[in-house]
Amino acid sequence: MGDFMEDNAKTFIIKGIGVSPGVSIGKVYLFNRTDIQTPFYKINEPVMVMAELDRFLDALHESETQLLDLKNKLVDSGGGMEPLYIIDVHIMIMRDRKFIDLTMQNIRAMSVNAEWAVRMTIEKYKEMFDRMDDDYLRGRISDIQHVGQRIINNLAGKKHVPTEMPEGVVIIAPDLSPADTAQMKIDKVLGFATDGGGKTSHTAIVARSMEIPAVVALETVTESVRMNDDIIIDGSSGVVIINPDPDILKRYEWKKKLYEKAQDDLLDYAALPAITKDHHRVAIGCNIEFVEEIPSAIHHGAEGIGLYRTEFIYINRQSLPDEEEHLANYRSVVGVEGLGWATIRTFDLGGDKFFPDKKGFHEMNPQLGMRAIRFCLKEKDLFKVQLRAILRASVYGELRIMFPMISGIEEIRQAKAILAEVKTELIAEGSSLGDDIETGIMIEIPSAVVIADQLAREVDFFSIGTNDLIQYTLAIDRINEQVSYLYEPLHPAVLRLIKSVVDAGHKAGIRVAMCGEMAGDPAYTMLLVGMGIDELSMHSLAIPRVKKIIRGITMREAESLLNEVMTISSSEEIRTFVGEEMHKHFPEDFSDTVV
Ligand code: PEP
Ligand code: MG
DSSP, X not given: OOEEXXXXXXXXXXXXXXXXXXXXXXXXXXXXOOOOOOOXXXXXXXXXXXXXXXXXXXXXXHXXXXXXXXXXXXXXXXXXXXXXXXXXXXXXXXXXXXXXXXXXXXXXXXXXXXXXXXXXXXXXXXXXXXTOOOHHHHHTHHHHHHHHHHHHHHHTTOOOOOOOOOSSEEEEESOOOHHHHHTSOGGGOOEEEESSOOTTSHHHXXXXXXXXXXXXXXXXXXXXXXXXXXXXXXXXXXXXXXXXXXXXXXXXXXXHHHHHXXXXXXXXXXXXXXXXXXXXXXXXXXXXXXXXXXXXHHHTTOSEEEEEEGGGGGXXXXXXXXXXXXXXXXXXTTTOTXXXXXXXXXXXXXXXXXXSXXXXXXXXXXXXXXXXXXXXXXXXXXXXXXXXXXXXXXXXXXXXXXXXXXXXXXXXXXXXXXHHHHHHHHHHTTOOXXXXXXXXXXXXXXXXXXXXXXXXXXXXXXXXXXXXXXXXXXXXXXXXXXXXXXXXXXXXXXXXXHHHHHHHHHHTTOEEEEOSGGGGOHHHHHHXXXXXXXXXXXXGGGHHHHHHHHHTSOHHHHHXXXXXXXXXXXXHHHHHHHHHHHHHHOTTTSOSXXX
């Protein structure tokens, strides 16, 4: 990333990762550059070491006070869209014994000034985070960096004075923390471009939920612009253009207009049901990782929450949430006005996914390791805390429980037995529970597909997790860029597996949903409808387009496309064929090239 693509006198283009689609054209506002040099000097006198430790503790205290003030201000102003809990996370890092001890140890053992000691602590954490396989987790180092930078600034006597942010600008920054975005009138920001970050960084999440175009991982954008430069952000293709020449500007003004028109037109579909021309209805769910995404889900036409990835509750935590914290969280997902149901997936945690207490356990193949339901069945007490909270939340609305990574019948039976045990305990304690809690499983391991007919007798619904199913079927690590060219939802083996799950589920009389990324890609919608899928659950922004496709076809057309596709043995040929068919049906949405 950060490729330098073109350079003439003024105009140049940098390529990064587009994390929030759309085009914005505006003036650069360079936000709070944090590239000040960290001073370094040796402290030789023992008494000076003591003074340095005090200096560090004072700065730590000052930093915490600033964040508490900021938090109070946000609470008073109604909180806006800011996830307040991330400010809590920053406060927690500042209070963390390990963070404090490590820094104090650096001052003592290395006899260095406090600024340098903080820098060393951040580096130590960075090494640890860099070793994590999970993209999201690796990205969370930015929280520790933000905290460290605040302390260093305070040590240097440089206060984080909230700057008066101009409106209608494109924000350029090394990376943005919640505390940074809290200072902005977010709804007046035109776009974001950052040196660091990834698809799940704070900038990306805020930008997507506010529908502001954003490009991250540009590496050098802060060095490449000056205040007030003209800039274009193309969040769909991940391109940033600085000082565009008049031709480029014209082209992008046109692209922006087209994009906005398409979005507006598409939003017309948000409120409509996903129903084919011959009256076959598909339920549309939204996938969420944070409760803050719910307003966007409703706005884009979700009918329910099809997948709540609860493991994200654990992000950045040193200690496990207790039952009441879980409950408070699930309460804001269940029974939300405008949403019919909430599918809460129990933690897909463990393996390469973060977990504060891994007991030094390292796995060679984390994707095949102690994760999800395996981990929960092993750590039964922890699992029970989550199940208790989920069950208690069921009084507030239609709730569905979903277990991830089921590979065989024993796992679902054990999970159900624990659920029953928890239910009995709660009833004995006098808790009231909802009366119609459905239980389902993710179908994302090939063995589960093969025995889907048997698994179907145990549950009320299936939800196909194509992200993992494709990974395990085609033997490609889904986070390994080297083999991503093999990641092919249209592989005939994948299509056959999906079809057999839908058929097995229907034969047993249960609903079959899909919540992997494949469900939100409009190129596959017609095929999936043809298979008879009952529910598609996806990222909120994808919903209007998928609804548009469903409303523009008949079940007969979808079935005949599927029948044809199932006779083709090459993924490439399937891709070309599906592309041509989609272009025929929706010439304005699909180009005549391959999908
Ligand atoms: C999947 O595997 O398709 C899925 C939806 O779950 P996750 O991406 O969280 O593994
Ligand atoms: Mg999965």
